[in-house]
Amino acid sequence: MxxxxxxxxxxxxxxxxxxxxxxxxxxxxxxxxxxxxxxxxxxxxxxxxxxxxxxxxxxxxxxxxxRLLKLSSALYGSLPWYAPAHEAMERLARGTHLLAFLCVLDGDRVLCVARSVQGRDGPPVAGELDFELPAHATASGKLLLALAGQPLPQPAPALTSRTLTTPEQWQAETARLRAHGHAHSQDEWATGTSSLAAPIRGEGNAVLAALGLSLPTPRLREHDTLLRALQDAAAEVSWALGHR
The missing domain is CATH 1.10.10.10 (Winged helix-like DNA-binding domain superfamily/Winged helix DNA-binding domain)
Structure with missing residues (x-):
């Protein structure tokens, strides 16, 4: 080198x-x-x-x-979607009392670029401080990769017994995600932690980021209510960004 x-x-x-x-x-x-x-x-x-x-x-x-703070501010300021998405993320966290976050796709890596700092309660969930997420084992990761048409990341370790690890499983999952337009994971990263994710889109249907919720698995009993709140928040931001 x-x-x-x-x-x-x-x-x-x-x-x-x-x-x-x-x-x-x-x-x-x-x-x-x-x-x-x-x-x-x-x-x-x-x-x-x-x-x-x-x-x-x-x-x-x-x-x-x-100086990193200056660079960080310049980066976020260069992203027109970041401010409205961040506001929606915080409102979602307050409304659901869950950890809300924003993720982006960087090549084949899924990066968590923001997390809510208020509103959540309840037990801790996996990855509360992680910057890079396991793309094949989280709702945001699966959603962003599926919408980008990317294959199963390699390696794809089995983090729990429910983690998707084979190309056949991945193909079926990504087809479902593209059809429904949202994603969920259940005990795939860590037993007891699940997540939901919906895309934030801009003009031309471009996928800009994923808005997600991380929750203790027992709260999946509220799946429909939480998903509706998540999708409404993502759709509101997407509309403001010119997605029709």
């Missing part, structure tokens, strides 16, 4: 390790986690800190830098 590409790859790997579960790392912990010499990791951290993407908060300790 050319040195420039290797340097960028190293920077991405370092930044990706900082998340809500681990917002601060020490140099020694990072070197141990990556299996790399301390000098190599220190060089990467120093470069990122100089660029404002990381902040040094103590002797050999680092956190994400404020």
């Amino acid at each position: 050319p040195r420039t590409h290797a340097t960028v790859d190293q920077a991405v790997r370092l930044l990706s390790l900082f998340d809500a579960d681990r917002s601060e790392w020490s140099l020694s912990d990072l070197a141990r986690h990556l299996g790399q010499p301390t000098s190599t990791v220190h060089e990467g951290l120093s470069t990122l800190a100089a660029a404002g993407l990381l902040s040094r908060v103590g002797r050999g300790r680092y956190r994400l830098g404020w």
Whole structure:
């Protein structure tokens, strides 16, 4: 790998390790986690800190830098659908008392770009802090891949006994999703957690994102009511974005 590409790859790997579960790392912990010499990791951290993407908060300790917030704001500001979709997501969470979220398709990866911060109650559900979701085992993932006409992701590990893992299962599931225009999962990512998802569309019928709900499986007894609220919220945003 050319040195420039290797340097960028190293920077991405370092930044990706900082998340809500681990917002601060020490140099020694990072070197141990990556299996790399301390000098190599220190060089990467120093470069990122100089660029404002990381902040040094103590002797050999680092956190994400404020410049990432500027980049994040610029990204969201460049997406015309994000603001109305985010507002609809928060209203949906308050109305259902469930965790609501927005997902997008990035190649063959399904990324959760926003989660509701208010309105939900009840027991925790799987993936409350995950950025990348298992595309074959979540409602949003299955919906976005199916509407994009993509095949079963590989690998497709069996996360529970209900996870779809074969091309035959995937073909049947995607045909159903395209026919009904929404998706659900039941205990496919983790036993006890289920989800619902509906597409947010723009002009020309383009699929922009998936609006979803994550819920404890027992609340699937409210499936029809929850699905109606979800579809109404997604349709409202889609209409505002020019989908007819």
